[in-house]
Amino acid sequence: MSTVATIAVVVVAALVVAAIAAVALRPQLHSRTLKRQFGPEYHRAVAAHGTAKAAEQDLEERLRRRRDLDVKPLSAEARERYRNDWTDIQEEFVDTPEQALIDAGRLIGRVMHDRGYPSDDHEESLAALSVDHARALQGYRRARVVARRAQEGEAGTEELREAVVNARGLFTELVDAGSPSSRSTTPS
Structure with a gap:
């Protein structure tokens, strides 16, 4: 050969x-x-x-x-409004930690809706969020467990504080995603 x-x-x-x-x-x-x-x-x-x-x-x-979703970043005005709302929740925590955690969940729901994530079905919402925000979603899931425990009177103030901090991780990613300062580091 x-x-x-x-x-x-x-x-x-x-x-x-x-x-x-x-x-x-x-x-x-x-x-x-x-x-x-x-x-x-x-x-x-x-x-x-x-x-x-x-x-x-x-x-x-x-x-x-x-x-198939039309997920979009928030406008600068909406980001600022939502950040102010989150500040109100943190202030509310001092007097009513359980209500602050509930309000944090509602605020995250509004941000999700405004961004274009499904908001009618909770499991569908979490599934969609998991694609773009999987790591922050883990903390949010923990926060929801604590919120349920709080409704049953079984969550202490420190647990509630940690839950709000966990929820803030997802909130921050949702609000900041697509903003000029986060385009290179935050998923949409």
Whole structure:
């Protein structure tokens, strides 16, 4: 066999091996991409669905539904108004921490609605938020658990304070996303 033929065989063999490796590794790369994008929400979905495959199908569906939404940044005026509303909630916390946490949840709901996230169905809202704000959503979920405990009279002031801080993480991301100062660091 000539040198050119040998080189051609080696190149073809290398291409075949590379193609097989790419096909074999694609699911792992896809899983890694979803884990990176969804962070703790990925693991939450696996726990909820029982298998990584079922969880990944759910997360893919969330991505598809999110693409259909018209999520937009807030205007500068709306951002300022919402920040002022959040300041009022923090002041309210001093006298009525339970009500402040409830009002924080309502304010986040208004911001979500104004941004274009679904706001009629709570689970659909959380699924859509998980695409863009998965890490902050984890804190918001914890805040909602504390809010339910507070309604039953089972949450102390420190728990309520931590819940408001957790809710503020999502609030801040929602309000700041797409603003000139956050375009390079905050997801929409």
